Amino acid sequence: MSKPLTEIETGRVGVIELTALLTIYTATDVFLSFPSRVAYEGQSMAWAIPLVSGVIVLAAFFIVHFCFTRFPGENILQVLTRLFGRVVTLPIALIFTVFFIAQTALVMREFTETVVTTVLPSTPTALIALSFLVVVVYYAHKGLEGLTRTAMIFSYIFVIGLGLLLLLPLSWFDSSLLLPLWGRGVKATLWFGTMNTSLFCNVLILSFMYPSIRNRNQFVYIGAVSILAAALIFSVVLVVFIGTFAVAPLGRVPFPLYQLARVIYVGRFIQRLESIFVFLWVAAAIIKMGFGLWLSAYLYAYAFHMPVYRPLLFPFALLLYVLSFLPPDFPTVLALSAHVFEPYGWTVSVAFPVFLALLAAFIDYLKHRRRPRSKEDSTSSIRKGTGRYRFRRRAIVR
Amino acid sequence: MNPSDILITLIAPLLLIVYLWSFIRWLWRHEYRLGAVGGAVLMVVSCGGTLTYFLTKLLS
Numbered sequence: 001m002s003k004p005l006t007e008i009e010t011g012r013v014g015v016i017e018l019t020a021l022l023t024i025y026t027a028t029d030v031f032l033s034f035p036s037r038v039a040y041e042g043q044s045m046a047w048a049i050p051l052v053s054g055v056i057v058l059a060a061f062f063i064v065h066f067c068f069t070r071f072p073g074e075n076i077l078q079v080l081t082r083l084f085g086r087v088v089t090l091p092i093a094l095i096f097t098v099f100f101i102a103q104t105a106l107v108m109r110e111f112t113e114t115v116v117t118t119v120l121p122s123t124p125t126a127l128i129a130l131s132f133l134v135v136v137v138y139y140a141h142k143g144l145e146g147l148t149r150t151a152m153i154f155s156y157i158f159v160i161g162l163g164l165l166l167l168l169p170l171s172w173f174d175s176s177l178l179l180p181l182w183g184r185g186v187k188a189t190l191w192f193g194t195m196n197t198s199l200f201c202n203v204l205i206l207s208f209m210y211p212s213i214r215n216r217n218q219f220v221y222i223g224a225v226s227i228l229a230a231a232l233i234f235s236v237v238l239v240v241f242i243g244t245f246a247v248a249p250l251g252r253v254p255f256p257l258y259q260l261a262r263v264i265y266v267g268r269f270i271q272r273l274e275s276i277f278v279f280l281w282v283a284a285a286i287i288k289m290g291f292g293l294w295l296s297a298y299l300y301a302y303a304f305h306m307p308v309y310r311p312l313l314f315p316f317a318l319l320l321y322v323l324s325f326l327p328p329d330f331p332t333v334l335a336l337s338a339h340v341f342e343p344y345g346w347t348v349s350v351a352f353p354v355f356l357a358l359l360a361a362f363i364d365y366l367k368h369r370r371r372p373r374s375k376e377d378s379t380s381s382i383r384k385g386t387g388r389y390r391f392r393r394r395a396i397v398r
Numbered sequence: 399m400n401p402s403d404i405l406i407t408l409i410a411p412l413l414l415i416v417y418l419w420s421f422i423r424w425l426w427r428h429e430y431r432l433g434a435v436g437g438a439v440l441m442v443v444s445c446g447g448t449l450t451y452f453l454t455k456l457l458s
Contacts, residue, residue: 126406304432304435304436311418314414315417315418315440315441315444318447319444321406322447322451326450326454328454
């Protein structure tokens with residue numbers, strides 16, 4: 001009989017790399033129908049909705065971070081496995097897997113439709129999806145280190161490209177279109193801001209990523225910067241978008257950023273630059289889908305205690321293709337996004353991780369209150385590497 | 399149904415079964431029993447999903 005292998009090895013990632021990956025993962029939604037939907041909801045104050053969502057998600061992140069100070073070096077699934085056993089962790093990891101695979105499938109369908117509608121109208125949709133999938137599987141196969149490093153390199157292109165895309169159409173910008181300033185009112189903005197927290201999966205992702213971070217002291221930095229940067233990108237895009245097109249027709253524009261690229265007219269020789277920007281959002285889409293696929297495979301492998309996750313990428317890629325093409329047409333995809341994912345997605349992406357972190361911290365607190373630990377116990381635990389000191393010992397040994 | 403749909407719905411599941419079966423056997427050999435069960439579940443879900451897709455396309 002062969003010797004059993006160790007647990008899944010994800011490698012270690014840098015702070016800047018992970019921040020870039022999380023920011024791009026969240027902010028890629030600006031290339032999809034999200035700005036159009038939010039502009040319709042918030043009217044002229046739609047730019048404040050992502051900021052409200054960002055603040056709420058940031059608060060949730062700080063709660064999770066506060067709870068995780070009790071469990072140094074462990075992610076949420078490892079903590080739950082230690083406290084409740086694998087019977088509890090398995091369904092929880094499966095819920096997260098289903099969430100990420102469904103989200104990635106929706107994103108894949110939206111991007112495929114974007115490419116078909118805007119750039120390659122004669123190409124079969126399935127062919128575009130397949131070519132997307134080949135790159136996405138290769139990208140996810142490179143692992144977390146490959147994903148984060150690519151995201152960091154791309155982040156410069158992303159920021160410069162997006163900046164140009166927002167600056168070049170400014171000749172059409174009319175600040176009076178941003179009035180009335182309060183839009184549908186502060187209450188409505190707060191409500192939609194709360195609903196749109198489903199866009200931010202940072203809390204959920206960071207609760208898995210914690211042991212993989214090279215410098216764990218920077219955990220708060222990664223969370224705060226990625227959430228605030230994504231919220232700011234959403235907000236600035238919405239300001240430019242509303243100031244350029246006005247609120248009234250926004251709900252009917254399926255790809256707002258593409259429309260923004262189309263109206264660019266700097267002179268006779270610099271106009272209609274959408275073909276250049278298509279590369280930008282296809283690259284961003286690949287990063288988002290690649291990371292989504294990686295997360296799904298990793299969580300599934302963790303749920304069933306598999307030592308590797310890479311062999312799962314191919315079955316999950318097939319599942320991704322099938323799920324993305326189950327909705328019959330593009331309006332159905334948009335409706336799914338607006339009526340299912342947006343109103344209920346936050347329960348999995350924000351509320352559930354916060355609940356789990358609070359529960360784990362509470363159980364851990366109760367356990368330690370019942371059995372006060374003497375100084376000798378702690379020292380022997382660190383030396384033997386047992387209990388909550390096993391990861392700390394590993395760090396000391398390193 | 400276009401050729402890529404046929405490729406996905408008929409050939410891909412067959413390849414997937416062969417591929418996942420070898421992965422399940424590998425897991426079982428290394429005493430990852432729960433992992434092997436997970437592999438089997440994924441095989442059923444993937445093939446079931448593909449079949450659903452095939453039927454949806456066929457009936458539409």
